[in-house]
Amino acid sequence: MSEAATSVNPGLTPPLLAKRTSRRWMISALLTTAIVALPVLSVIVLAFFPEENIWPHLIDTTLPRYLVTTIKLMIGVGIITLAIGLSSAWAVTMCEFPGRKFFEWAMLLPFAVPAYVIAYVYTSLLDYAGPVQGALRDWFGWANASEYWFPEIRSLEGATLMLGLVLYPYVYLLARAAFLDQSPSLFAVSRSLGHSALSTFFKVVLPIARPAVAVGLSLALMETLNDFGTVDFFAVQTLTAGLFDTWMNLGNLGGAAQIATTMLIFVVILVTLERYSRQRQQQFAARDNRDPIRRFTMSFPRQLICVAVCAVPVVFGFVIPGVTLGVYAWEYFDESWNPAFLHNTLNSLFLSGTAALTTLLIGITLAYSRRLHNTRGMQVLMRLSSLGYAMPGAVLAVGVIVPLAGFDNWLDNLMRDFFGVSTGLLLSGSAFAIVFAYTVRFLAVSAGSVESALQKVTPSMDMASRSLGNSPGKTLVKVHLPMLRGTLITAALVVFVDCMKELPATLILRPFNFETLATYVYQFASDERLYHSALPALIIVLAGIIPIILMSRSISNTRSMA
């Protein structure tokens, strides 16, 4: 009775839940969340112990600029990712044009390029000594930089473009999956009621896709908020820059943790607002409706527009950086080839693969527990477990060290006291610490997409399965997981690619003599030797392409399978 009263989800009727199994799911969700939330909680605790109160100085000096720059950057990246992501997803899903099948997966390619790498590449192309300005000087006969104006790539605008180019795939990916999922009959009905294609898009298609688009956009924006590599390289002063300044230059970790916590609160408010605004929506797809999508056939000029909409982001976000890296890698091959590459690549693949799998399992556990037990408390747990994404990687790494080293030392003291043996550090400084950090950081990606996909499965499915005598676990395995196969594969692969690119936490947490591709690139790039890092950077990009192709195929399959 009390369960019925607190239940928000009108679909699942409590009597179907055997109390014990439901509690088992809830407890496992609770435990997982507690572990996953530890690093973020550690940072929040650190925030209570600053070296000095940093705020008066910040407010007097740089804080206003940090805030304005951060907001401008986020708005800019938001606009770019939405514009590119939505338009290309729509074109690829609904329009028929030459190259459509190719762009279906090619749109995702920029996702394989780490933001710091694209920043390095465009700087080397567009700065004074680069080929673009060199050609212009030759052409117009200018002698040096004082004789002409050229846009400065190392600027807020530059950083916005760079981040937009590599982050739009988040929006594209989720928007496309949502468009594919929509019943074509909705579109047809809207058209038959006299709406144009464009107004149908804004009035029907977009509102239905909104939960998915919101997830994609918030992932892109959180990544923007936490980016340090690109903004640091471009000297764009965001809150993250202020955070690192407080930590590294003022030696005030507590102050830095306060800034991180403030950013976290900011993110939570944004996400909550978005959710609140569509609180009353509840959508379930009628699964029996599996009409194939009838794509628009279009006039030639319109087809050209579609090709352009899709080609431009791919060219700037992938082809140009990829080719440039390829050229550098070729030119500096002797200096940069290193037998350790294979080893570093295996490290990257192993860590990312393990983290992707772990993240997926936890994501499923949490999302399904919430489905079974949709209380306020479960919702809060879901949100809590996703907070790792809202924190800069290096700060999160410190948050990971605190509980892991704490546990190691606690166990060690215990063993010393009782048995006279030292167990030393077991978790801290191990590959486990890195996988843990990846899981905490990227759980938002998998839990978010599993949750939104699960929400669209009508509860009558659960009821049917349960009334046939299946336990919740069996229902999950037999009914939900097969249905969500595409989403699950996509979620795991997104996490995989993200882990391949992850840098700051890996740097801090790794064992001795341990390199991933990203850390290997960084040690040269951080010493202002970009050319030497071209080859390993190219390998990160190439390693990211394969999962991307798999990902795209898995999405298309979900539609054609039915």
Added chain:
Amino acid sequence: MRMKLAATAAIALTALPLTASADGDVNIYSYRQAYLLEPLLNAFEKETGIKSNVVFAKQGLAERLEREGRNSPADIVMTTDISRLNDLVERDLVQTLDNDVLEENVPENLRHPEGKWFGLTTRARIIYTSKERVEEGEITTYEQLADDKWDNRICTRSGKHPYNIALISSMIAHHGEAETEEWLQGVKDNLARKPQGGDRDQIKAIAEGVCDVSIGNSYYYGNMLKDDSQRPAAEAVRLVFPNADGRGTHINISGISLTKSAPNKDNAIKLMEFLSSPEAQNIYATANTEYPANPNVTPTGLVAEWGEVHPDSLSLQVIAENRNAAVKLVDRVDYDGE
């Protein structure tokens, strides 16, 4: 089934690194890139048979060391500037080392009075000028960087970079905070563009005609000369060792500390001694064009060509102590702003 897979993987993960730091090695947390240490560590292994293990990061290593406490596997921390060394001392993460070899090899002004850190190399923070547009001798001191004459002609990296912070700290030590603030405001007013990039980028900017004067560490120039694509830019600039006729040029150190936990203390001390020895000091000088800390080592090659530096005799400790004041000064004059 999947759960089992994950569990097996987790166990494999924890086992993985244990093989990487065996006893009898020496373990290093380094703020300096591992590949820059490689030639030194290889030479050390060849001489002693002791293998070195490295973790390189620019942030978070002190926090990791602190949290790992007495069980930390790290024996040694290597840094690239004085303020990081001072941090380690202030957080009580490193131990006193009373060692004759190190005390003989490293002059008193380049090591901690109680042996909590030792400088290994010094780098001068010098002024680069355009060979074309700036006469020799037109600028000879840091103070002159604030002259109106250089309006719109100076480029630097971020004022917040540790190398610039140390330079500003030394200015505070010599002139006091108020006068230094005025000076820094003057330098900012003279900037040709918003601070950005690294020290090499400023040298490139001079070659490109964006500005005429920049500040940078001495070794960047040397390393640019070694790189075919960067050599033309380096050849467009002249080196000025500021305040050579006065108090001397501001220097910073890269250094080394023995951690409190140091499980392989004997090996660690051997490595520290080795790094201060003529053999290792020569590698530093030739491989990264830095000045050897060991006064008995005569630099070769490019470093020798630059001639003797007259370093500012200001204690590095004082520079470290002024750090926070310097950082706040940079914010107050909005040095990194538009």
